[in-house]
Each structure stands twice: as C-alpha cells, then as structure tokens.
Amino acid sequence: MLNEFDLFKDFLHKQRLRWTPQRKMILDIFLSFEGHVQIETLHEKIREQDPSIGIATLYRTLKLLVDCELVEAHSFQNGKKTYERMFHVRHHDHLICTSCEKTIEFEHPLIEKYQVEICEAHGFTMKSHKMELFGICDNCRIKNNTLSFL
Numbered sequence: 001m002l003n004e005f006d007l008f009k010d011f012l013h014k015q016r017l018r019w020t021p022q023r024k025m026i027l028d029i030f031l032s033f034e035g036h037v038q039i040e041t042l043h044e045k046i047r048e049q050d051p052s053i054g055i056a057t058l059y060r061t062l063k064l065l066v067d068c069e070l071v072e073a074h075s076f077q078n079g080k081k082t083y084e085r086m087f088h089v090r091h092h093d094h095l096i097c098t099s100c101e102k103t104i105e106f107e108h109p110l111i112e113k114y115q116v117e118i119c120e121a122h123g124f125t126m127k128s129h130k131m132e133l134f135g136i137c138d139n140c141r142i143k144n145n146t147l148s149f150l
Helices: 004-014 021-031 039-049 055-067 109-121 138-148
Strands: 036-037 073-075 080-085 091-099 103-106 132-135
Touching: 004 021, 004 055, 021 039, 021 055, 021 080, 036 039, 039 055, 039 080, 055 073, 055 080
Parallel strands: 091 132
Antiparallel strands: 036 080, 073 080, 091 103
16 A cells, blocks of 8 residues: 555656655654644754754755645645645645634535535536635633633
C-alpha cells in the first residue's frame, strides 16, 4: 500500500527533482502533527532536529507537497497560511474563530447532499469545494463575556 513518502518520491521523480534527506525530514515532521499546522510551528520543530534547514527550504518543500496534493494550504485569518494533511483524510469543512484563530473541522452529510443537489439542478459538475464558517468559539465567547463584567 502506498504512503505519503512513496507518493512524494514518485512525484519528485516525475518532476526530475531529488528525494533529499531534508525533504524526507520535512514530510516526516509534518506528518507528526494533527490538524492544521502553521509554518512557524513546523519550522521550530524542524530546527530542533536540523538547524541547517532554513525557512526557504521549508516553503519550497511545502509548495511541492501542495503541488502533489498530499497537503492543502489554507489562508483563514489575516493571510496566515496553515497546512493540512490530505492523504487518507476524509473531506471536511471548517469553523474558524476570528478571535483566537482556532480551527474546528466538521462534516455533515446534509451539507454534502445539498451541494450535490444544487449542482445537479444547475447542470454543474463539482470538482471540489470548501466551506469556511467564521465566528467566535465557546472559549473566546466565555472569556469575552467574563471580561465584560469586570
């Protein structure tokens, strides 16, 4: 069974690029995270293992991972990008807190069903979609309500 490493190696080979220890380490550390990862967080973790890997190498490798569809980049808040694993991950949508930037992943079968029905009604073939709902998470709402009474 293929895994992310095999798929990335194959993609690099087709692009006539090399499978380097740095690229392997970046992918390995990226895969150790769950959910959405900010580049700064990923860079800190990588530099703990190999301080010679710079931010430019990390950005280039992440672009390659996005190009081969193993990773998806999101720009939810203030243009800050987060990266998310895509291989063997079920489709989901996102709730994004505009206060703390917390991202909650969710899925709902009726949303998926209605999207298909809407496409069919308009003779539209959907290739993909994403839903991002912005608001305030419970923690921030409680914190802000508490502060308003002080």
